[in-house]
Amino acid sequence: MNKIMVNLKDVSFNYHTLEGETEALKNISFDVYEGEFVGIIGPSGCGKSTLLSIISGLLKPSYGSVEVNGKIGYMLQKDHLFEWRNIWQNALLGLEIQKSLTEESKKYVEGLLVKYGLGEFKNHYPNQLSGGMRQRAALIRTLALKPDILLLDEAFSALDYQTRLAISDEVYKILKYEQKTAVIVTHDISEAISMCNRIVVLSNRPAHVKKIYDIVLTCEDRTPIGCRKAPEFREYFNSIWKELDVHV
């Protein structure tokens, strides 16, 4: 088996506020292997973002243990490009914070921008770019730090449907090409099936692992858009839909 990149063991987490204690996560255990794309899906407010914050080290679990082997890169729901910085300066933000701006790292970022079609837009400000391009710029800002594991927190949900399909396809290809491991939080079942090797379905709050699906699709074109044509796609969709048990 591949190297274990993330190991969660009986992780629980509680938020403390004046209103009281909120149990967000309860006894969550699973592993993420090198090169794998793991989807996390669950009802809104169940604790998905909390889980990513714990994996990234922003929060410490109340109970249980987290082990991470590698550098983490985090993609938030919106691109959060700083509107007062141009694309180039935005892409360098992480390096700047970590004080690792060198000629070499700058060259690397420059290469990423060119490779992913933003080379000519270096000097543009975020509000001059389309949603898809902004998302790509945000991805490059994350990749600039050469992370091994990417955490995507509903990273495409602010985009319109068409852009979302295109961008998730693109991000998938980029991450595969750069040989990254990814944990992808989404509320879009199709997106999860099309992008991930495994899907962890979480329950309502406090979130615990309801079921883990191994996704095996038979399709020649193993890209998110190509995969949607696979015969197993519907079955997975229906099964996860049932598991999520959505009531309106």
Added chain:
Amino acid sequence: MYEAATPHISKEHREFLKKVKRKNVLIRVTQFALLIVFFATWEIVARYKIVDPFLVSQPSRMLKTMMILSQNGSLFMHIWVTLSETIIGFTLGTVIGMIIAILLWWSDFLSKVAEPYLVVLNSLPKIALGPIFIVWMGNGEAPIITMALAISLIVTIISLQTGFKEVDDEKIKLLKTFGATKMQILTKCILPASIPTIISAIKINIGLSWVGVITGEFLVSKAGLGYLIVYGGQIFKLDLVMTSVLILSILSALMYIFIVYLEKKLIRWR
């Protein structure tokens, strides 16, 4: 989707641009004409004694007053006194206000402690403190500058503090995912994101500093435009009063224009 500006402009678009331009010219011309009509009417009604020029003065007499004052050099002295007091008061108010707002952002404890004091100080009419400043600092420029500072400081703190708090938490979370320190969060995100707030605070501050300085000069002074206004009023020389008011409005307008220019320089990304 972003598109580069095309060098070729269609006929229709050129027509449109022309129309916009024509409208802008018309606005400028009307604004200018209004000013001329205003002063001309003033001059005429005063000259033909329709209103008493002793009470409302008269543009030509104001011009003469200006000449006389500038010939003996005292005009520039008075302008300089008021202007320097305003700039010092304004700069102090902005800088000290900013430092305090940053401290309050930095420490939630301090901010909670300070809150009731800020509320009370904000609603207090600062002019009431004038006599105290005079007793403490004498009748030089110090109490006047302090007056300007007192009037602008609290407003600056409160508006900057609100601005800092409005910065998107997710932006801060982003920086934290990079491992940013609190100092880095301040310098890379909070301050640049608050530039629009800072500029609008500066705009308000300029106005308030003028108010502070002129009131200060009303209360105690031996020079300055506020002094000229009070002095002119006491000896019933409305020419002097009106001239000073006119100069004051020109000065404050110039200062405002400078800030708008600064704003354009600083906020290029819009």
